[in-house]
Amino acid sequence: MIDIHTHILPIIDDGPRSYEEALSCLHELAETGISKVCLTPHVNKTAGQKGRDRKIQEIFDELMRLKNQENIAVDLVSGAEIFYTPDVPALLKDNPAWFFGKQRRYILLEFHGNIFGIEKVLSELLSEGIIPVLAHIERYPWSEKKNPLFSYFRNSGMIMQINAGSLLGKYGWLMKRKAKTLVRQGFCHVVASDTHELSDLDYSLEKVRPVLTKLVGREISECLLVGNPEKIIAGSTMIK
Numbered sequence: 001m002i003d004i005h006t007h008i009l010p011i012i013d014d015g016p017r018s019y020e021e022a023l024s025c026l027h028e029l030a031e032t033g034i035s036k037v038c039l040t041p042h043v044n045k046t047a048g049q050k051g052r053d054r055k056i057q058e059i060f061d062e063l064m065r066l067k068n069q070e071n072i073a074v075d076l077v078s079g080a081e082i083f084y085t086p087d088v089p090a091l092l093k094d095n096p097a098w099f100f101g102k103q104r105r106y107i108l109l110e111f112h113g114n115i116f117g118i119e120k121v122l123s124e125l126l127s128e129g130i131i132p133v134l135a136h137i138e139r140y141p142w143s144e145k146k147n148p149l150f151s152y153f154r155n156s157g158m159i160m161q162i163n164a165g166s167l168l169g170k171y172g173w174l175m176k177r178k179a180k181t182l183v184r185q186g187f188c189h190v191v192a193s194d195t196h197e198l199s200d201l202d203y204s205l206e207k208v209r210p211v212l213t214k215l216v217g218r219e220i221s222e223c224l225l226v227g228n229p230e231k232i233i234a235g236s237t238m239i240k
């Protein structure tokens with residue numbers, strides 16, 4: 001399985017406070033059947049970002065070195081969880097490290113509160129060949145069944161990601177029900193862990209796998225956990 005959304009990169013956001021803690025998470029991921037993990041620290045969330053991308057790269061390189069030293073059998077892929085602002089298309093031109101891997105085709109985007117003008121911005125990204133993966137869509141109040149904006153996301157080619165923890169009841173039964181409904185209705189292309197600390201892996205992709213299989217069958221479940229995440233990393237086209 002491939003986990004495309006984690007905050008395991010240490011000392012840079014609200015993830016692990018040390019390399020040791022980050023390595024423990026990687027050990028755990030490898031033990032639960034994860035072969036590749038994307039490191040997606042929060043970016044564009046606060047002011048004073050200058051020099052942060054360089055810092056992220058340095059920490060990524062060091063974690064890679066330590067992971068290889070400890071022979072942890074999981075590949076690391078660079079990325080970011082981009083906080084939505086209307087200037088994201090322009091910012092991406094100066095921040096190639098915000099894309100998944102080196103292909104520069106998919107990005108992970110999260111929203112809070114103000115989503116004014118979002119349709120225009122997302123269309124702009126798509127017209128430039130950039131495909132947004134919308135992070136943990138089950139959290140957003142506007143992701144209800146009747147909200148036309150939400151259907152627009154699906155119909156216009158956005159990729160939608162749901163957190164394993166939501167499907168496993170980490171955030172209560174209401175969120176669990178909503179996440180399951182979204183998966184059943186086809187509003188989900190990828191399931192990821194959004195791991196910030198070791199205890200988050202109590203809600204691992206390994207544990208969500210049988211839940212997904214029961215919900216949508218084995219073939220689609222494997223698409224959500226392996227096939228589609230692989231395409232995001234490879235920058236290839238996803239069949240929806």
Ligand SMILES: [Fe+2]
Nearest residue numbers: 005007081194
């Ligand atoms: Fe996240």
